[in-house]
Amino acid sequence: MSKLMNRAVASFWLGAVALVPMQALAAEGHGPEIERQRWSFGGFRGQFDTAQLQRGFQVYEKVCSNCHGLSRIYFRNLVQGGGPQFPEASVKALAASWPNKITDGPNDEGNMFERPAGLPDPILGPYKNEKQARANQNGAYPPDLSLIVKARTVERNPSWWTHPFLMLGDIFSSYQEGGADYLYGLLTGYSDPPEGVTVADGMSYNKAFAGHQLAMPQPLQDDSVEYQDGTPKTLDNYARDVTAFLAWAADPSLDQRKRIGWQVMLYLLVTTVLLYLGKKRVWSSIKH
Amino acid sequence: MGGHTSTYVPTSRWGKWFDERLPIARMMHGQFVDFPTPRNLNYLWTFGGILTFCLVAQIITGVVLAMHYQPSASGAFNSIEHIRRDVNFGWLIRNMHAVGASMFFVACYVHIFRGLYYGSYKAPREVLWILGVIILLVMMATACMGYTLPWGQMTFWCVTVITNLCSALDTIWQGLGTAIVEWLWGGYAVSGVTLNRFFSLHYLLPFVLCGVVALHIWALHVAGQNNPTGLDIKQPSDSVPMHPYATSKDIVGLFAFLLLFAWFVFFLPDYLGHADNYNEANPLVTPPHIVPEWYFLPFYAILRAFTGSFLGIPLGSLAKLMGVLAMFGAILILAFVPWLDTSRVRSTKYRPIYKWFFWLFAFTCLALGYLGSKPAEGVYVTWAQIFTTYYFLHFLVVMPVVGLIETPTKLPRSISEAVLGKSKGGTAPSGAAPAAAE
Amino acid sequence: MTTEVDDTNRRDFIILAGNAFVAVGAASLIWPFIQQMNPDASTKALSTVELDLAPVKEGQAITAMWRGKPIFIRNRTKEEVDAANKVDVSNLPDPLARNDGLPANDPATDANRTKAGKENFLIMIGICTHLGCIPKGQAMGDSKGDFGGWFCPCHGSHYDTAGRIRKGPAPRNLEVPPYQFISDTKIKIG
Numbered sequence: 001m002s003k004l005m006n007r008a009v010a011s012f013w014l015g016a017v018a019l020v021p022m023q024a025l026a027a028e029g030h031g032p033e034i035e036r037q038r039w040s041f042g043g044f045r046g047q048f049d050t051a052q053l054q055r056g057f058q059v060y061e062k063v064c065s066n067c068h069g070l071s072r073i074y075f076r077n078l079v080q081g082g083g084p085q086f087p088e089a090s091v092k093a094l095a096a097s098w099p100n101k102i103t104d105g106p107n108d109e110g111n112m113f114e115r116p117a118g119l120p121d122p123i124l125g126p127y128k129n130e131k132q133a134r135a136n137q138n139g140a141y142p143p144d145l146s147l148i149v150k151a152r153t154v155e156r157n158p159s160w161w162t163h164p165f166l167m168l169g170d171i172f173s174s175y176q177e178g179g180a181d182y183l184y185g186l187l188t189g190y191s192d193p194p195e196g197v198t199v200a201d202g203m204s205y206n207k208a209f210a211g212h213q214l215a216m217p218q219p220l221q222d223d224s225v226e227y228q229d230g231t232p233k234t235l236d237n238y239a240r241d242v243t244a245f246l247a248w249a250a251d252p253s254l255d256q257r258k259r260i261g262w263q264v265m266l267y268l269l270v271t272t273v274l275l276y277l278g279k280k281r282v283w284s285s286i287k288h
Numbered sequence: 289m290g291g292h293t294s295t296y297v298p299t300s301r302w303g304k305w306f307d308e309r310l311p312i313a314r315m316m317h318g319q320f321v322d323f324p325t326p327r328n329l330n331y332l333w334t335f336g337g338i339l340t341f342c343l344v345a346q347i348i349t350g351v352v353l354a355m356h357y358q359p360s361a362s363g364a365f366n367s368i369e370h371i372r373r374d375v376n377f378g379w380l381i382r383n384m385h386a387v388g389a390s391m392f393f394v395a396c397y398v399h400i401f402r403g404l405y406y407g408s409y410k411a412p413r414e415v416l417w418i419l420g421v422i423i424l425l426v427m428m429a430t431a432c433m434g435y436t437l438p439w440g441q442m443t444f445w446c447v448t449v450i451t452n453l454c455s456a457l458d459t460i461w462q463g464l465g466t467a468i469v470e471w472l473w474g475g476y477a478v479s480g481v482t483l484n485r486f487f488s489l490h491y492l493l494p495f496v497l498c499g500v501v502a503l504h505i506w507a508l509h510v511a512g513q514n515n516p517t518g519l520d521i522k523q524p525s526d527s528v529p530m531h532p533y534a535t536s537k538d539i540v541g542l543f544a545f546l547l548l549f550a551w552f553v554f555f556l557p558d559y560l561g562h563a564d565n566y567n568e569a570n571p572l573v574t575p576p577h578i579v580p581e582w583y584f585l586p587f588y589a590i591l592r593a594f595t596g597s598f599l600g601i602p603l604g605s606l607a608k609l610m611g612v613l614a615m616f617g618a619i620l621i622l623a624f625v626p627w628l629d630t631s632r633v634r635s636t637k638y639r640p641i642y643k644w645f646f647w648l649f650a651f652t653c654l655a656l657g658y659l660g661s662k663p664a665e666g667v668y669v670t671w672a673q674i675f676t677t678y679y680f681l682h683f684l685v686v687m688p689v690v691g692l693i694e695t696p697t698k699l700p701r702s703i704s705e706a707v708l709g710k711s712k713g714g715t716a717p718s719g720a721a722p723a724a725a726e
Numbered sequence: 727m728t729t730e731v732d733d734t735n736r737r738d739f740i741i742l743a744g745n746a747f748v749a750v751g752a753a754s755l756i757w758p759f760i761q762q763m764n765p766d767a768s769t770k771a772l773s774t775v776e777l778d779l780a781p782v783k784e785g786q787a788i789t790a791m792w793r794g795k796p797i798f799i800r801n802r803t804k805e806e807v808d809a810a811n812k813v814d815v816s817n818l819p820d821p822l823a824r825n826d827g828l829p830a831n832d833p834a835t836d837a838n839r840t841k842a843g844k845e846n847f848l849i850m851i852g853i854c855t856h857l858g859c860i861p862k863g864q865a866m867g868d869s870k871g872d873f874g875g876w877f878c879p880c881h882g883s884h885y886d887t888a889g890r891i892r893k894g895p896a897p898r899n900l901e902v903p904p905y906q907f908i909s910d911t912k913i914k915i916g
Contacts, residue, residue: 272540
C-alpha cells in the first residue's frame with residue numbers, strides 16, 4: 001500500500017474520531033429545532049423494546065386511531081416477532097372488535113358488505129378515502145401512519161465546513177432516527193402561540209411543525225391513556241411510546257436486520273483480514 | 289483479445305478435446321490468469337473488479353425484485369412496501385439494490401478519479417477511456433430510471449424535472465422540446481405509462497451495460513493496465529501474472545468495500561435516500577425541496593448554476609438551455625480528456641504543478657456536490673457558478689496549458705526501477721514466473 | 727530449515743482459510759435469494775376460509791377458493807353415498823384416503839374421506855392428481871365420468887362419487903383439505 005493511501009486512511013479515521021464532539025455544533029441553522037432523542041431502537045445496536053411497542057400500540061388504539069389509519073400493518077403483524085408480540089388470541093379479539101370494518105364482497109346478491117377484521121386484515125382508520133377524511137376534518141387530511149416515521153425527517157443546516165464531519169458522524173453512529181425525533185418533537189411541541197403570533201381558526205400552534213400552524217389539535221395530554229404496566233401516565237411517555245410503535249410500523253424488520261447485520265459485519269471483517277494476510281503471503285517474495 | 293498469448297495447457301483429454309473446439313478456457317486463462325499485470329498496482333486498481341461485482345450484484349438483486357414489483361401507478365408503491373414487509377428477505381434484497389446503486393457510483397467515481405490522476409486515458413488507452421464515459425452515461429440513465437420505480441414523492445418529481453430538461457430544446461426550435469418530453473412521458477405529465485416504460489428500460493439497460501463493459505475490458509487487455517508510474521511494461525520484471533498476484537489484491541479490496549456496503553445495507557439503509565420518498569407520488573404537490581440522488585448532485589449544481597445571470601453576465605431566455613447543455617457537457621467533456629491533456633507523462637505523481645490543480649478539481653467536484661444539495665438561492669448560486677467555471681476551466685484551460693508549460697520530475701526508467709530502486713537488484717520475478725507463494 | 731516448512735504450511739493454511747471463508751459466505755448468500763420465492767407472509771396469512779354450506783341442497787355442488795385452489799363441495803345424494811360405500815377399497819388404483827386430517831396410510835373408505843355425521847358433504851381440492859387440470863362434474867350438465875363422480879377432460883381420468891380415481895392416468899385420489907365444521911352448516915378450511 002502506498003504512503004498516500006496510508007495517509008488517507010489515517011486521516012479518515014482521525015477525522016471520524018474528531019467529529020463526534022462536533023455534533024454539538026449541529027444546532028445552528030434555521031427551521032424548527034428538533035432535539036435528538038435516545039431511542040431503544042436507535043444507532044447500530046438498537047432494538048425495539050417490546051413493552052414500549054405494546055404501550056405505543058395502546059396509545060395508537062385509544063387516541064390516534066380515532067382519525068388515522070395504519071393500513072400497511074395487518075393484525076397478524078401485532079403477533080409476529082420483532083413487534084409488540086401480543087398474544088394471538090387477544091389480537092384476534094381486538095381485530096374482531098375493531099370499529100373500522102373491512103369492506104368485502106360482492107356477496108351472492110352482488111352487494112359489497114362490511115365484516116369484522118381478522119388476523120390477515122389491515123388496521124384501518126375511520127375514513128374510507130381522503131375525500132371522506134377531509135369532509136370530516138375541516139378540510140384537513142389525517143395521513144395514514146404506517147410510514148410516517150420514515151416519511152419525515154429532521155432537516156439540519158450546518159455550516160459548510162461542519163457539514164462533512166456531521167455527515168461522517170451520522171454514518172459512523174448509524175443515525176437513522178430523524179423521523180422518530182421529529183414525531184416526538186411534534187407530539188410534545190404544542191403550546192400557546194408566543195406573543196405577536198396569531199394562529200388561524202381551527203389551527204394549533206406547534207413549535208416543531210414547519211410554519212408552526214398545524215391542523216391537528218394536541219392529541220396527547222397527561223393521563224389521556226390508561227397504561228397497564230404502571231408506566232407513569234405522562235405526555236412525554238405517551239409521545240415516546242407511540243413514536244417507537246410507529247417506528248416499528250414503518251420498519252418491522254429492524255430487529256432482524258440489525259441482528260443479521262452484525263453477523264455479516266463480523267464475517268466480512270474476519271474474511272477481509274484473512275484475505276489480507278493471504279495476499280501478503282502471496283506477495284511476500286515480490287517487492288512492489 | 290490483447291496481444292498476450294495464453295500459456296494454457298489442457299490437463300485432461302476432455303479439456304484438450306474441448307479446447308480444440310471452443311478455446312474459452314484458453315482465452316480466460318490468457319486474459320485473467322497469466323495476463324501480465326504491472327507489479328506496482330495499488331489498491332485503487334481493485335475498483336475495476338469491485339465495479340464488475342457491483343454490476344452483477346445489481347442485476348441479480350434487480351431480477352429478484354422484478355419478481356415482486358408491479359410497474360403501475362397504483363401498484364408500484366404498494367408492491368415495494370409489500371417487498372419490505374412480507375416477502376421473505378425482501379427487506380434485505382431491496383436494501384441491497386437501493387444501496388447497491390449508490391455503492392456502484394462510489395466505486396465508479398473512485399475509478400474515474402484514479403484514471404484522471406494516473407493519466408489512464410492517455411494513448412494508447414483513449415478508446416478504453418471513451419468506453420468508460422459511455423458506461424458512466426448508461427449507468428446514469430439506468431440509475432435515473434430505476435429511481436422512478438418506487439413511485440414516491442421524490443422519485444416522481446425528480447423524474448418530472450429530469451425529463452423536463454429536454455424541454456430546453458424549445459429555445460432552439462419552438463415545440464421540439466415539448467414534443468420530446470411528451471414522447472418520453474407517453475402523456476402530458478409523468479404518469480403510470482411513463483413508469484411502465486421506464487421499468488422496461490431499467491431492466492434492459494444493465495444488459496447493454498454488460499456489453500459495453502465487455503468492450504471496456506477488451507480494450508483494457510489490448511493496452512494492458514496503466515500503473516502508478518504511468519510507465520509501460522518494458523521488461524518481464526515489470527509485471528507479475530494476474531493470478532495469484534492481482535487477484536489476491538482485488539479480493540481484499542472487494543471485501544473491504546463490502547464492509548462499507550454492508551454497513552449501509554444493514555445499519556443505514558435509508559441514509560442515502562430521502563424521507564419524502566416514503567410518501568406515495570402525488571402529482572398535485574411538489575415537495576418543498578427536491579434534490580436528486582447524491583451521485584447526481586454535482587451535475588445538478590451545474591444545471592442550477594445557470595440562473596438569470598451567470599457571474600454577472602445576463603443570460604436572459606438562454607439560461608435554461610445553457611444549464612442543460614452545461615450539465616450534459618460536464619459529462620461529455622470527459623470523453624475529450626485524452627486530447628485535452630497535453631502532458632508528456634501520464635502519472636500526476638511526476639507532475640509538480642498539475643498535482644495541485646488535480647486536487648483543486650477534486651475539491652470542486654465535492655463542492656459542487658454539496659451545493660447541489662442546497663437550495664438554489666443566494667450565496668449558494670454564486671459559489672455554484674464559481675465552481676462550475678473552474679470545472680470547465682480545468683478541462684479546457686488547465687489541462688492543455690499546464691501540460692505544455694510544466695517540467696515533469698524525473699521519471700524512473702522502468703516500473704522495476706521505481707519499485708526496486710536504482711540498483712535494480714533483488715529478486716525480480718519474470719512476467720510468467722511460477723506462483724512463488726503457493 | 728524447520729521454520730521454513732512451518733512457514734509454508736501456515737501460508738497455505740491462511741490462503742485456504744481465506745478461500746473457504748469466501749466460499750461459505752457466497753453459499754450462505756444464496757439462501758435469501760431462494761427463500762424470497764417461497765410464499766410470503768401475506769399469502770400465508772390468508773390460508774383459512776370460512777364457508778356456509780346451508781344453501782347447498784342435496785345433489786348440488788359449489789366450488790370455493792382456498793389458497794388459490796378450487797375446493798369442490800358436493801352435497802351428495804343417498805344413492806351417491808351408497809355407491810361410494812359399496813366399492814371394495816383394496817381393489818382401487820389408490821387405496822389410501824388422501825385426507826389431510828387423517829394419518830397418511832388410512833384406507834380410502836368413504837367415511838375416511840368425509841366427516842362423521844356429515845357424510846353427505848364431500849369436500850375436496852378440485853385439482854386432478856395427474857397434471858393439475860380441474861375435473862368436470864361440478865355443474866349440472868357436466869360429464870361426471872364413468873363412475874358418476876368427476877371426469878378430467880385433459881387426459882381422461884375418472885373419479886367416483888367419493889372422489890377416488892377409478893380409471894385413467896391420475897395416480898391418486900382427489901385430496902381432501904384440512905377442514906372442520908365450526909357449526910352445523912359452517913365449515914372452516916385450512
